[in-house]
Amino acid sequence: MKKLRDVKNGELYYNGYNLTELAKRYGTPLKITFLDVITEHITSLKKEFNDAINKTGYQGKFYYLNANKANYSKEEIETSFIAGDGLETSSYYDLLLTLKMFDKHPSFKNKLIVSNGLKLNDYLDEIIKAHLDGFNIIDIIDDLNEYEYLKNKNLPIKVGFRVHLSSLYESEVPDDRFGLREDEINYILEDIKNTNLVLTTIHYHQRGFDYEEDKFKENLLKAFNYYLKSKKLYDTVNNFDIGGGMPLPISEDFDYSSFINATLNYLKDLCIKNNVEMPNLIGENGKFSQKDSTVNIYKVVGVKNTGLYPWHIINGSLLIALPEMFALGEPILVTPINNLNKDMVKVRLAGITCDCDDVLFDREKGYFEMPDSNDNYLGLIGTGSYQNSMNGKGGVHHCLLPEERDIVISNDKITVRNELQSIDDIYRLIHFE
Ligand SMILES: Cc1ncc(COP(=O)(O)O)c(C=O)c1O
Structure with missing residues (x-):
C-alpha cells in the first residue's frame, strides 16, 4: 500500500x-x-489478493465492491466503481443511486451489485426490477420476511444470507442486530429447494479498525461453517462475502500481504478438509475505499x-x-x-x-x-x-x-x-x- x-x-x-x-x-x-488515493487503494488491494491467490493456489476469485454508505459523493463512488468490481447498497435510495451509476457506465453492466440492509417492499421491488433488467444483483437476506417476499415472486433471483454473529469487539454494539440466527438459516436451507430462488452467497460483516487476529478468525470460521454446510446442499453457492471491516490502521504499517495470504490459506485448508470447492471472495469495503x-x-x-x-x-x-x-x-x-x-x-x-x-x-x-x-x-x-x-x-x-x-x-x-x-x-x- x-x-x-x-x-x-x-x-x-x-x-x-x-x-x-x-x-x-x-x-x-x-x-x-x-x-487517486481511492483508485490506488482499490487497485493495490485487488493486486494483493490476486498475488495471494496465485501464490497459495486458492481456487476462487476476489471481487472488490465499494460500500457506498461510507461516502455518497458522486465522484468518490464513481472512482471506486471504475476501479472495483461492483457496488454494495444498504438502502432503497442507495440502490437507486447505484442503478443511476450503472446507467452512466453501461459497459459495466456485468459488475456486481450486492444489496444489504433491512428491506421494505420498495427496496425489494427495486431489487426484483434490477434482476429482471438483467443486472448482476445478489440480495443478501437479513430476515425471514424478506425471504418469504422474494420466494413468492417465483423468480430465479440470486440470494445470499447474512450470518448473525455475536459481538466480539469492544467497540461493537452488544448483540448485533443484523443477520439470521442458526434456526432461521436452517429453515432457509431446508425450504429454498422448493423455490425458484438461487442461493449463491454466504455473508457476514464485522467492524474494521480494531482488527484482532483471534477475533477475526473466530468470526470468519463461524460464518465459513455456513458456507461449508450450504455448499454441500447447493452447488449454486459459490461466494463467501466477508463484508467490510478490512483492516485500515492509521499507522500505515499493516502487512496486507501476510494477512491476505494467511486468510486464503486458512479458507483453502478448510475447503480441502471438507472436500468442497473454494468460494469466490467478495469484500464490501467502505472505509478502506474512502x-x-x-x-x-x-x-x-x-x-x-x-x-x-x-x-x-x-x-x-x-x-x-x-x-x-x-x-x-x-x-x-x-x-x-x-x-x-x-x-x-x-x-x-x-x-x-x-x-x-x-x-x-x-x-x-x-x-x-x-x-x-x-x-x-x-x-x-x-x-x-x-x-x-x-x-x-x-x-x-x-x-x-x-x-x-x-x-x-x-x-x-x-x-x-x-x-x-x-x-x-x-x-x-x-x-x-
Ligand atoms: C453489510 C456491510 N458491508 C460493508 C460495510 C462497510 O464496512 P467498512 O466501512 O468497515 O468497510 C458495512 C458497514 O457498516 C456493512 O454494514
Whole structure:
C-alpha cells in the first residue's frame, strides 16, 4: 500500500501534495479529496489478493465492491466503481443511486451489485426490477420476511444470507442486530429447494479498525461453517462475502500481504478438509475505499487561556468534522501540518462553535502537541468515510458554521467542487430567503 504521508522542511505532504501550500492557495477551512488515493487503494488491494491467490493456489476469485454508505459523493463512488468490481447498497435510495451509476457506465453492466440492509417492499421491488433488467444483483437476506417476499415472486433471483454473529469487539454494539440466527438459516436451507430462488452467497460483516487476529478468525470460521454446510446442499453457492471491516490502521504499517495470504490459506485448508470447492471472495469495503482519500485543514485563529493549557481555536469545528470520532470513538489522525520542525508546546484544541464539547486533546495526557508558532494549520487526515453520511453534506450545522471549501484532486487536476458555504446557502436551507 502506498505511503501517503511525508514531512519535508517541516511541512506535511499527503499523496505528494504540500498541504500547507494547498491551504494557503485555497483558503481554510478546506476539505481536499484525492480521488487517486481511492483508485490506488482499490487497485493495490485487488493486486494483493490476486498475488495471494496465485501464490497459495486458492481456487476462487476476489471481487472488490465499494460500500457506498461510507461516502455518497458522486465522484468518490464513481472512482471506486471504475476501479472495483461492483457496488454494495444498504438502502432503497442507495440502490437507486447505484442503478443511476450503472446507467452512466453501461459497459459495466456485468459488475456486481450486492444489496444489504433491512428491506421494505420498495427496496425489494427495486431489487426484483434490477434482476429482471438483467443486472448482476445478489440480495443478501437479513430476515425471514424478506425471504418469504422474494420466494413468492417465483423468480430465479440470486440470494445470499447474512450470518448473525455475536459481538466480539469492544467497540461493537452488544448483540448485533443484523443477520439470521442458526434456526432461521436452517429453515432457509431446508425450504429454498422448493423455490425458484438461487442461493449463491454466504455473508457476514464485522467492524474494521480494531482488527484482532483471534477475533477475526473466530468470526470468519463461524460464518465459513455456513458456507461449508450450504455448499454441500447447493452447488449454486459459490461466494463467501466477508463484508467490510478490512483492516485500515492509521499507522500505515499493516502487512496486507501476510494477512491476505494467511486468510486464503486458512479458507483453502478448510475447503480441502471438507472436500468442497473454494468460494469466490467478495469484500464490501467502505472505509478502506474512502477513508484515506480526504483531508480537512483548518487554521488556528485564536488562543485562549482558561487553565492548565492554552486553547488553540480553529476556524471550523472538530465536532462537525469528526462525527465518527465523537460518536463512535473511531480514530482519525489529527495533526499539525506546518511548523513541524519547531519545538512542540502543550495545548488543547477547540472548534469555533459555542459547544464546550467541541474540543480535542489526548484524554490520558491531558493535552495535544502543537508547534510553538502563531501561524499553525491543523489537518484531519482520513475524513473520507462516514463523516458525510453521518453529518450530511450541504446542511445547516452547529452555530451555522459554513461547510469547508471542497476541492477534488484527480490526475493532478484540482477542481473546486463546492465553494465555502455562504450564509445565502444556509438561508435557503432554512427557508429564510
Ligand atoms: C453489510 C456491510 N458491508 C460493508 C460495510 C462497510 O464496512 P467498512 O466501512 O468497515 O468497510 C458495512 C458497514 O457498516 C456493512 O454494514
